[in-house]
Amino acid sequence: MPIPFRFAAALACAALLLPLGCGRASKTAITLAGSTSVEPFAELLAEHYMAQHPGIKISVQGGGSSAGVRAVTSRICAIGMSSRELNPEEKALVEIPIAHDAIALIVNARNPVRRLTMAQARDVFTGRVRNWQELGGPNRRITAITREEGSGTRASFDERVMVAGMPKDKDGKTNPAAFAPDVLVQNSNGSVREIVASDPAAIGYISSGLIDERVAAVAIGGVTPTEATIRSGRYPVVRDFLFLSCGEPTGTAKAFIEYVLSDSGQKALAEEGLTRVK
Amino acid sequence: MREKLIEKGLLLVAFSAVATIFLIAFFIFREGVPLVAKVGVWDFIASTRWAPSKGQFGILPMIVGSLEVTILAVVFGAVLGLSCAMFLAEFAPRWSVRILKPMIELLAGIPSVVYGFIGVVVLVPWIRTTFGGPGFSVLASSIILGIMILPTVIAISLDAFHAVPPLYKEGSLALGATRWQTLYRVQLPAARSGIIAALILGMGRAVGETMAVIMVAGNALTMPTSLLQPVRTLTSNIALEMGYASGDHQAALFATGMVLFVIIAVLNTIALVVTRPRT
Numbered sequence: 001m002p003i004p005f006r007f008a009a010a011l012a013c014a015a016l017l018l019p020l021g022c023g024r025a026s027k028t029a030i031t032l033a034g035s036t037s038v039e040p041f042a043e044l045l046a047e048h049y050m051a052q053h054p055g056i057k058i059s060v061q062g063g064g065s066s067a068g069v070r071a072v073t074s075r076i077c078a079i080g081m082s083s084r085e086l087n088p089e090e091k092a093l094v095e096i097p098i099a100h101d102a103i104a105l106i107v108n109a110r111n112p113v114r115r116l117t118m119a120q121a122r123d124v125f126t127g128r129v130r131n132w133q134e135l136g137g138p139n140r141r142i143t144a145i146t147r148e149e150g151s152g153t154r155a156s157f158d159e160r161v162m163v164a165g166m167p168k169d170k171d172g173k174t175n176p177a178a179f180a181p182d183v184l185v186q187n188s189n190g191s192v193r194e195i196v197a198s199d200p201a202a203i204g205y206i207s208s209g210l211i212d213e214r215v216a217a218v219a220i221g222g223v224t225p226t227e228a229t230i231r232s233g234r235y236p237v238v239r240d241f242l243f244l245s246c247g248e249p250t251g252t253a254k255a256f257i258e259y260v261l262s263d264s265g266q267k268a269l270a271e272e273g274l275t276r277v278k
Numbered sequence: 279m280r281e282k283l284i285e286k287g288l289l290l291v292a293f294s295a296v297a298t299i300f301l302i303a304f305f306i307f308r309e310g311v312p313l314v315a316k317v318g319v320w321d322f323i324a325s326t327r328w329a330p331s332k333g334q335f336g337i338l339p340m341i342v343g344s345l346e347v348t349i350l351a352v353v354f355g356a357v358l359g360l361s362c363a364m365f366l367a368e369f370a371p372r373w374s375v376r377i378l379k380p381m382i383e384l385l386a387g388i389p390s391v392v393y394g395f396i397g398v399v400v401l402v403p404w405i406r407t408t409f410g411g412p413g414f415s416v417l418a419s420s421i422i423l424g425i426m427i428l429p430t431v432i433a434i435s436l437d438a439f440h441a442v443p444p445l446y447k448e449g450s451l452a453l454g455a456t457r458w459q460t461l462y463r464v465q466l467p468a469a470r471s472g473i474i475a476a477l478i479l480g481m482g483r484a485v486g487e488t489m490a491v492i493m494v495a496g497n498a499l500t501m502p503t504s505l506l507q508p509v510r511t512l513t514s515n516i517a518l519e520m521g522y523a524s525g526d527h528q529a530a531l532f533a534t535g536m537v538l539f540v541i542i543a544v545l546n547t548i549a550l551v552v553t554r555p556r557t
Contacts, residue, residue, distance in 0.1 A: 036521075064522055143412040148497075149330055150522030178329065181339070184414055184508050185497040187518045198403060199412065 029057040030252045034068015034081030037152050037207075038241045041099070041272060042081055048268060049259050056252060065152060069093070072244045078253040080244035083152045094248060097240040098260050099274035102225040103156055104208040104217040104237075106193065108200045113137040115219045118164040118236065124203055125162065127180025132201065145184040145192050145204035153189065156239045157205050161220075205237075209273015230275040241274070303539060310533035313526060322533060328499050330519075330527035337534055339501045343509040344485060344541070346502055347419045347495070351484040352477055354424025359431030359480070360473065366432070367439035368461050386429035394493030397422045402494055411506035414496025419509065422490050427480035434479060438472020439465060471552050478549040482542055488513040512538045 032042050039062045046058040063071070065082040069090050072080030086095060105121055107113060113135050116124070123129040125144050133139045147154035162176035169175060186192045192204040197214035208225045211217055217225055220236055229235040249257055259265045266276040314322050317335050325336025362382070366375055397418055406413030442465050450460040466473075488511075496508025497518055510518075516531045516538075523531055 064524075066524070141411075148518045148521075149328075150519055150527060152522070178332075181326075182498045182500040182508065184412060185499070185510070185518065187492075187521065191493075194398070195414075199406060202412075 028055055028252060029059075030078040030256065031059050031061065031076075032079045032081055032243075033061040033063055033071045033077040034244070035065040035083040035152060035241070036062040037083040037101070038081040038098075041241065041269060041274065044272065045260050045265060045268060046256075048265075049256055052259075053255075058252075058256060069244060072246050075246055078245070079249070079257070082242040082244055083239060084155060085239075086242075086244075094245045096243040096245065096249075096257055096261075097277050098243050098257075099241045099266075099269045099277055100230050100238050101241055101274055102208040102230045102235055102238045103153060103160075103205050104211055104225045105161075105203065105205050105220060106196050106211060106215040107203050107218055108196055108198075109214050109216050110200045111137060111203075111216070113218065114216060115222065118161060118221050121161050121218075121220055122164045122177055125179050125183060126177045127182070140201040143184065143195075143199055143202040144180070145186055145195055145202060146179050147192065147205075148185050148187045151187070152239075153205070153207065157237065160237045161205075207273065208275075227275055231277075238275075240277075306532055306535045306539055309529055310536040313529035314533050314536070316526075317530075323537065326501060328515075330523070330530055333526070335526075335530045335533075337512070337515070337537065339499055340510050340512050340515050340534070341537065343416070343495075343502050344511040344513070344538075347416055347423060347491070347509060347511055348481055348484045350416065350420035350505075351423035351427060352481050354421060355427040355431045355480050355484075356477055358424065359428050359476070360435060362428070363432050363435040363439060364461060364466075366436055368457065368465075382429055382432050385425075390426065390487060390490040391493070393422050393426055394490035397490060397494035405506070409506055411504075412496060412508060414494060414508045415506045416495075416502050416509045417505040418494040419491050419511070422494055423484045423487055426487060426490065427483050430483055431476045431480045434476035435469065435473045438469035438476065441472060442468040475549045475553040478545055478552065482545045482549070485511075485538070485541055485545070486513060488517050492517055512541075 032046070039060055043060045046060050050056055050058055061077070065084045068077075068080035068082050069086070071077045072093060073090075080093070083101070086093065105116065111132070113132060116135065120129060120135060124135075124142055125146060129135065130142055131139065132142055146157075158176040162179075163174045166174050166177055184195070186195065186204075189206040189210050192206050193210060193212070193215055196202040196204045197212075203218075208217065208230070223229050223235050225235045225237075230238055243257060243260070245253065245257075248254075260269075261278050263278075266278050270276050313335070322335055322337060323341060324338050325334070326338050327334040327336045328339070362378075366378060370378065401418050401421060402413035402415075404413075405411070405415060405418055409417075446464050446468055447460055450464045451457070455463070491511050492514040495511060495514060497510045497514055498508035499510055500507060502509040512534050515534050519527070520531055
């Protein structure tokens with residue numbers, strides 16, 4: 001059984017390399033861990049980088065943004081990945097934004113409604129607005145789709161859209177409005193897009209890089225997500241994909257981050273639908 | 279000596295299979311019970327609000343959703359499956375049985391994600407354009423599940439029909455009853471316990487099915503009061519949210535599994551009791 005054995009051997013090597021890759025010992029192998037939203041992009045960049053620099057080994061793991069923060073704080077990995085903003089107590093880490101990811105409100109390509117105010121966008125998901133007629137569209141019931149509880153995309157949507165116009169509580173915090181119970185829930189960007197693509201009455205939100213010709217982005221407060229509006233910060237629903245480091249990065253980690261922020265690294269990210277930071 | 283060794287070996291292997299059940303139950307309950315204790319049993323199973331990030335853990339809509347979808351699926355499965363089993367047992371020519379039976383068994387081998395995909399591409403748009411609503415609904419899920427449990431329902435109820443002593447049938451026919459009268463009035467009642475077992479096992483399969491349901495149910499957190507409304511079942515709740523869940527949220531998903539475990543255990547017990555030969 002040569003193949004499983006080789007696979008097992010590779011795993012064992014990876015396990016051996018793991019502690020070496022972290023912190024100071026090795027200069028040639030590093031590990032990235034964290035957000036599952038950033039993970040596919042980091043994997044792609046790592047592949048490009050390893051192709052150009054034979055002998056260097058970069059492994060990328062998921063686990064979620066919080067796991068990434070913990071891993072880099074305890075120096076289990078060289079670079080953490082996060083798709084959410086850091087909490088005040090996590091701010092000791094060095095944050096390196098590698099790309100902007102806009103979250104676009106999408107409707108079916110046949111839907112004539114292409115502009116919503118922030119309050120209207122919120123009301124569609126809280127259930128206050130239930131018919132497209134109220135938004136200047138045809139007389140059809142709205143089918144709103146959200147992501148599952150715990151998803152980073154949903155958290156960003158909560159923080160930027162669902163809080164609109166909500167009163168502050170006694171701690172000065174604005175809590176997001178609750179989604180209506182009959183809002184559909186899907187657990188990936190892809191399936192939200194598929195539903196919107198097939199249902200003329202649907203509305204959902206996905207990473208703007210995943211928009212295709214069957215769905216259309218809605219302007220929020222008159223601003224559509226384009227490279228210019230996302231980079232200037234005029235488009236309101238944008239999150240940054242972050243690399244995190246405990247102290248200034250050194251060695252391979254530093255070289256890799258430099259590559260990610262270089263023109264070719266940024267170009268690779270832009271081709272995948274993200275927006276360049278540099 | 280060697281006999282003994284083999285016997286003991288087999289016993290050990292058999293027990294390790296059963297041990298898995300206990301391990302699974304143990305872990306589900308260990309993770310789930312503390313949360314239910316914290317929230318309160320009543321608030322957990324009878325409150326309608328599910329928002330784990332805000333500390334609200336009510337799974338009533340999902341319990342109702344699971345039961346609603348399952349019962350409807352069993353109705354679909356019973357109508358289609360029993361008719362099919364009756365046809366195969368009594369009316370089908372030998373050659374057609376040879377073709378039909380393997381095809382029905384093949385139905386059981388199709389992965390559930392394929393059923394779900396067909397549901398999303400064909401069934402959901404059809405429901406949306408014909409009946410209105412989002413299409414992702416109780417109706418879509420129960421039709422898909424009804425088809426998925428067909429192999430179970432057909433195979434077990436067919437066995438039940440075959441187990442009816444031929445004397446019954448011959449006696450009834452000799453008394454001048456038609457074939458349909460014989461089937462309906464004599465064989466069907468005689469096979470009753472087997473048929474009920476078939477439906478309950480089908481029910482167990484329907485309650486536990488996840489992937490296909492996630493794809494067509496819409497997974498909304500509403501209390502489903504109409505067949506055209508979206509619904510979230512207990513299984514889909516676990517599968518949807520486990521990706522990012524941690525802390526209490528994760529424990530609440532284990533607790534959801536606990537409720538599911540109890541429901542399935544009850545169903546299987548009923549099936550066992552019903553099929554036990556009367557003494």
